[in-house]
Amino acid sequence: MATTRRDPLTLEVVQLIGSVVARYYEEYDQAAAEHSLTGAQARVLGLLSLEPLPMRRIAQKLKCEPSNVTGIIDRLEGRGLVERRPDPDDRRVKVAAVTETGLTTAGLLRDSLDFAREPLADLSEEERRTLRDLLKRMLGDGSGIDGA
Amino acid sequence: MATTRRDPLTLEVVQLIGSVVARYYEEYDQAAAEHSLTGAQARVLGLLSLEPLPMRRIAQKLKCEPSNVTGIIDRLEGRGLVERRPDPDDRRVKVAAVTETGLTTAGLLRDSLDFAREPLADLSEEERRTLRDLLKRMLGDGSGIDGA
DNA sequence: TATTGTTATACTCTATAACTATA
DNA sequence: TATAGTTATAGAGTATAACAATA
Numbered sequence: 001m002a003t004t005r006r007d008p009l010t011l012e013v014v015q016l017i018g019s020v021v022a023r024y025y026e027e028y029d030q031a032a033a034e035h036s037l038t039g040a041q042a043r044v045l046g047l048l049s050l051e052p053l054p055m056r057r058i059a060q061k062l063k064c065e066p067s068n069v070t071g072i073i074d075r076l077e078g079r080g081l082v083e084r085r086p087d088p089d090d091r092r093v094k095v096a097a098v099t100e101t102g103l104t105t106a107g108l109l110r111d112s113l114d115f116a117r118e119p120l121a122d123l124s125e126e127e128r129r130t131l132r133d134l135l136k137r138m139l140g141d142g143s144g145i146d147g148a
Numbered sequence: 149m150a151t152t153r154r155d156p157l158t159l160e161v162v163q164l165i166g167s168v169v170a171r172y173y174e175e176y177d178q179a180a181a182e183h184s185l186t187g188a189q190a191r192v193l194g195l196l197s198l199e200p201l202p203m204r205r206i207a208q209k210l211k212c213e214p215s216n217v218t219g220i221i222d223r224l225e226g227r228g229l230v231e232r233r234p235d236p237d238d239r240r241v242k243v244a245a246v247t248e249t250g251l252t253t254a255g256l257l258r259d260s261l262d263f264a265r266e267p268l269a270d271l272s273e274e275e276r277r278t279l280r281d282l283l284k285r286m287l288g289d290g291s292g293i294d295g296a
Numbered sequence: 297t298a299t300t301g302t303t304a305t306a307c308t309c310t311a312t313a314a315c316t317a318t319a
Numbered sequence: 320t321a322t323a324g325t326t327a328t329a330g331a332g333t334a335t336a337a338c339a340a341t342a
Contacts (some may be wrong), residue, residue, distance in 0.1 A: 006262075009276050014265050016283040023230065023287070026211070038308065055324060061312055065172070070325055072309080078195045092318045092323040114154075117162050119286050127282060128157050134279045135164040138267050139171070186334065187325080203301060215332055218302055240300040292333045 031112035035105055036085065042109055044072055045081060047108035051095035056085065081105055179260035183253055190257055193229060197254035200245035201233065204230065229253055247284055 008018040025039075032042035046052065047061055054074065060146070073096050076082035077103035087093035098106060120128060175186075180190035188210070195201060203221065207214040215269055221244050224230035229250035235241035246254060268276060 009273065009280065010268050013268060013276050013280045013283070014262075016280060016287065017172065017265075020165065020174045020283060021169045025173075026166065033264055056322090064309080066324070067312080075308085076298060078217075087323095090319075090323080092316095094324065110288070114162075114342080117165075118159050119288055120161055122285060122288070123282065125157065127285075127303065128161050131282045131286075132157065132161050132281070133163060134271065134275060135168060137270055138279075139164065139167055140267060140270075148259060186331065204299090208325085212332080213305080215335085216299070216333060238300080238342075243299065 020032050027116035028113065031109060031116060034112060037105075037109070040072055041076055044069075044096075045076060045102060046109065048082060048096055049096045049103055049110075052085065052095045054093045054095050056093075058096060083103070102140055163291075169231055175264035176261065179264060181273060185215060185253075185257075188220055189224055191252050192217075192225060192244075193250060194257065196230060196244055196246045198250055199244045200233065202241045202243050204241075205243060224250070 002035045028042070032039050035042070043062065044050065044058060053061070055069050056066055058069045058073070062069070065114065073082060073084065076096075077084065080099055082096055083099055085095045085097055087095050123131065177187045180187050180231070183190070185193065191210065192206060195206065201209070202212055203217050206217045206221070212219070221230060225232065228246055228247055228290065231247055233243045233245055235243050271279065
């Protein structure tokens with residue numbers, strides 16, 4: 001394995017992935033900033049635009065402590081992008097959901113990101129298919145990243 | 149363009165790249181934490197392990213304000229991993245350089261990261277070559293995204 | 297006057313621990 | 320007793336503005 005890890009080709013791919021990661025983050029934060037959102041706020045808004053979630057679930061998705069979610073939701077709520085709703089089945093639970101404004105903002109954000117990722121358009125369909133398959137293999141059997 | 153951006157295959161690739169980015173960051177921060185370093189500290193230590201740099205240059209590499217570098221270097225210096233040296237040619241400049249201990253830590257960190265990226269070993273040499281070429285095309289000539 | 301690094305300030309994200317209100 | 324969310328606290332990264340030393 002060490003042999004495989006250290007060969008020049010592998011190192012080059014690793015470096016390229018590093019570049020992709022750097023650019024992804026840079027553009028993500030820039031897109032968020034254009035809507036006066038931090039990266040974390042944009043991520044949560046994106047999550048909630050798919051479905052409302054209890055505070056606890058948001059923390060799990062973000063892989064952070066639940067106490068942090070309070071502040072992030074506070075700030076999104078303060079700007080009218082998100083609201084807290086009671087859970088009828090368990091009065092301890094608060095469900096965060098995007099407002100109409102929040103949904104619009106999330107859509108704009110997604111568009112900005114799609115635009116930023118446009119470089120993929122330079123690849124032919126077959127190349128994109130190849131890239132997809134290689135990335136899938138690289139990520140393994142999907143034992144879970146975003147973990148649904 | 150919009151057609152290319154919106155087709156299911158492209159969206160799938162975009163999502164996969166998102167997963168790669170998420171895993172990369174997760175493992176990077178974890179490797180850093182194993183050496184009691186934050187992500188930013190690990191990044192700076194890695195940079196300085198290649199060559200000493202003036203404070204200003206570090207800020208440029210990190211794409212952050214120079215004032216932030218002061219604190220990061222303070223903390224690395226406080227742990228004996230980095231030291232500030234005067235620049236003989238310009239007495240305003242302070243050059244940050246890794247100590248011997250810092251160099252060792254940077255090496256261990258690099259090894260952890262290589263290990264974390266081992267999934268690449270599942271790909272054949274030809275596949276890695278293909279992946280390299282596709283990533284290169286995706287990243288373009290570095291002139292930017294907007295088709296600049 | 298311009299530049300380098302720093303300090304001071306404020307905000308956000310982060311983890312930990314203690315608290316509340318439910319269950 | 321256990322769980323969901325919050326609060327309190329502290330540390331770190333970030334940007335902005337003002338400052339000292341040097342150019």
